[in-house]
Amino acid sequence: MLVATSFDLWQKDAFFSAAEEVQQSADIMESTFRRYMKAKTDGSVPRHLEELERELQMSLDTAKWQLEEFEMAVSVSYKTHGNDITISRHRDFVSAMKAQISVVETALKQQFDSEGKKPFQRVNLDKEECDDLALFLSG
Numbered sequence: 035m036l037v038a039t040s041f042d043l044w045q046k047d048a049f050f051s052a053a054e055e056v057q058q059s060a061d062i063m064e065s066t067f068r069r070y071m072k073a074k075t076d077g078s079v080p081r082h083l084e085e086l087e088r089e090l091q092m093s094l095d096t097a098k099w100q101l102e103e104f105e106m107a108v109s110v111s112y113k114t115h116g117n118d119i120t121i122s123r124h125r126d127f128v129s130a131m132k133a134q135i136s137v138v139e140t141a142l143k144q145q146f147d148s149e150g151k152k153p154f155q156r157v158n159l160d161k162e163e164c165d166d167l168a169l170f171l172s173g
Contacts (some may be wrong), residue, residue, distance in 0.1 A: 047120065049108055053127055056100045060134045064091040067138045071145070094138065101131050 045055045047053070070086040078086075146152065 046053055047123065048111070049104065049124065052104050052107065056097070056104050056131055058099040059093065059100050060131055063090070063097045063138055064134065066090045066093045067142065090142070094135070101128065101135065104128070
């Protein structure tokens with residue numbers, strides 16, 4: 035019964051849908067990483083691997099960006115209405131997502147190091163570019 039109550043609280047959380055988006059992005063990133071590693075072990079053609087690498091970089095950056103945005107949004111919300119249970123739930127979620135991203139990022143870095151490749155360079159957007167991207171993504 036405690037699990038159902040905890041999930042019920044999450045469903046009522048103002049950031050529930052945002053958390054679902056972050057989770058979905060992290061799952062896509064993880065799935066893409068698995069496909070990439072499978073393609074490498076199967077000896078896929080280099081062009082296919084390059085496409086998967088680009089897809090992996092995009093999904094990794096998306097997951098990290100969404101998590102950062104989620105973390106900033108929830109921390110701002112605490113100033114007006116935050117309680118210990120909500121703050122703890124959000125922190126646990128952020129921690130779990132960071133761990134999921136870190137596992138993929140670390141494994142990918144090790145893979146690239148073993149091949150003598152440079153790791154992905156994350157795209158750094160300024161505030162205006164972030165706002166424009168957020169506006170575009172929200173439709």
